Amino acid sequence: MSHCPYCGTRTHDKELYCIYCGEELPADLYKRIHPNSNKFNRWWLLPMVVLILSIISLGTTYFIMEQKTATAQAKFRSGEQVALKGNYSKAKDYFEAAESLTHQFPAASHNKQFMTIALDVQSKIDKARTQTYNQRYKTSLETLTAAEELLKNYNGEVVRNLLEEIVSLRNNTKIDQLEETMEDKPSIEELKNILWQAESIPTDAAKQIVKQIREQIVAYAFSNANERLKQKQYSNARSFVEEGLRYAPNSEKLQSLKTTIEKEKTAFETAQQNRIEQAINAAEKESEKNQTDAVKVTSLEATLNEFGDLIVKGKIKSVATVPINSVSLSYILVNDSGENVLSNEVYSFPDTLYPGETGNIEFTHYDVKNSLDVKVDKVKWFLE
Template identity: 45%
Template sequence: MLHCPYCSTLTKENETYCMKCGRMLPEDRYHRLSSKPNFFTRWKSPILSTVILLFFVISLYITLEMRTAKAKDYYTKGEEKVLAQDFKTAQSLFQDALDMKDNFQQAEISLAFMNQALSMEQTLQKTEQLLKEKKYTQALEILNESEKGLQDYNGEAVNQMVERVTKQRNKINIEKLEHALKQKPEIDQLKVLLWDAVSIETEEAEQLTATIREQIVNYVFAKASEQLKNNQFSDGNLIVKDGLKYAPDSEKLLSLQTTIDKEKVAFETAQQSRIEQAMSTANKEQQMNESDAIKLKQMETTKDDQGNLVVKGQVQSVATIPINSIRVQYSITTNEGETLLTNEVYVYPEELYPEETGHFEFTHYDVNMNQALTAEVETIAWYTK
């Protein structure tokens, strides 16, 4: 086909001038056949395509940047809601962030944590209901199982959730202990409950620990004293040593342990002869030290938290030398004068210096407290060496 060699416009064979550019056409048809397009004509389409593509790329980039910025904004707001414990709103914001930006890894992790946190919220509510029903073991089981889902996460929000779980667990354990103590557990159960209480790091648990430990000490003291009264020194010592595992700093048990050891030595080395020898001395001061060295200051009967009879009192040394192994024998009588029982208890501390005051206390189990009872001292014995 013929065309203008200058503007590439199609021409007819009989035309002399180009209808578009107005220039004279070559007479030789060959030149009209071999005409080449100019630079603009040749690159017009590629340039236009490039411009359109560049515009598209820039538009896409700007759009992605805007969506990324919006996603980060949603994520930041979600983090604020997490710290405010508003997990439901935070979950929605993290989902919005993912909708704005695919493969937003932090938002994916946070959204997964929100799902776990909301599940934990439901678990905490469930444990409250189980507490009301006194289903302590079941409450602890579902709490521990749900807590495992937090192990794959870290951060301040996770720490807050773990702290809430720990507080709830402590609350359950404390209520479980309080309920168990109301059932008046045996000594072996008390020992187990003590370790449970020690494992809880709260002030309330410390008070429970002290209460349980006191019950163990009173029980051990009563049983060991009974063995001592029957001259079963080894058995009494074993009982005290076992009790010291649970109350190693108990002055009451440590003093009793020392008393048992000394009583054993005294028994094995002719205890009676030493007492008679001391009583036969003619020295007035020595006579007082041996026969009138202790003054009863106070004695009373009360009930402990479990309703057991507790006999306690104070004695004072009026001797001029230290005295030790002070043993108080007393009887419990009714208002009608009937003697229910007699008992011996050792004073602590084990050794009293002149003018010092000692204490004694004994818990009687299986005594009917539905009647008025009176405690009366029968004898007080002691050693001066």
């Protein structure tokens, strides 16, 4: 028990205030009364400090991890961007940096591994491009196939970019290979095989090759069919035309000749040959003026094409008053000395000419490689 310094009343040792006057007891008196009070408070302060330090430590660690994760994601996005631009080496560095910042970033690890494959694919593409430039077409195509094989288990925009580059280079390589083959002037059978190859390549250059080959096939089929038709070998003539139409189904020239062949064959089988012979005999006895009573030759010339073959082209016009068909033109090729080199007969297309209509004459001499002049010998036609 102690005395209150204010009222002198005895107080209990455990009281902080006087129970009689209500005044707060002095601090030194309280400390005297409770000498162990400070020690008691310090024991509660220690766990509080430890708790605060733990919270700060955990917060700092979380903040650092968040910063590393954000940095890793930024590196990852940068890697994706440069990869789309084709800079696979730099993209690989970004993915490696992203992977090193965090131990749980499987996408960065996967992309880093794929960049190694992309670099290998790009190396093969560059190698194939050099091989194509050096005209090693077969080796180049094999290299591109190997590059494509590396990508078969992957997908995505980068893969699509690489595959597009492979396909583009493969098409260009095939075109270069076909153009080199065309320079060697392949046979008609070889041209047919080249045609299928060119048609499988979806480029403008390939379409040009297809057009060029079809023109040669049509010219070959027409010339041979026309020759068989003159010899009245109708089945053989039709076979040449149908084979040509197989590769050039829209050829008006061959379709017209096919119609001519059928009509000639029908006329032969139905005993109309006598009327044709009479018309031919009558035409042979007439003068040059009488020969142009039904048909007028408006143009006829012989020129060498790019392959060195002599092409005879011309136009005829019907001046008859009724439809005529099976019009044929006989011409003679002469040299600079005026000597006859050879003669030929070719049917015009379309088969039937109505009054005032114009027909076309065309024939390719594959065995003639020099320039010659052409002159009209005679014109024959059939009147319905």
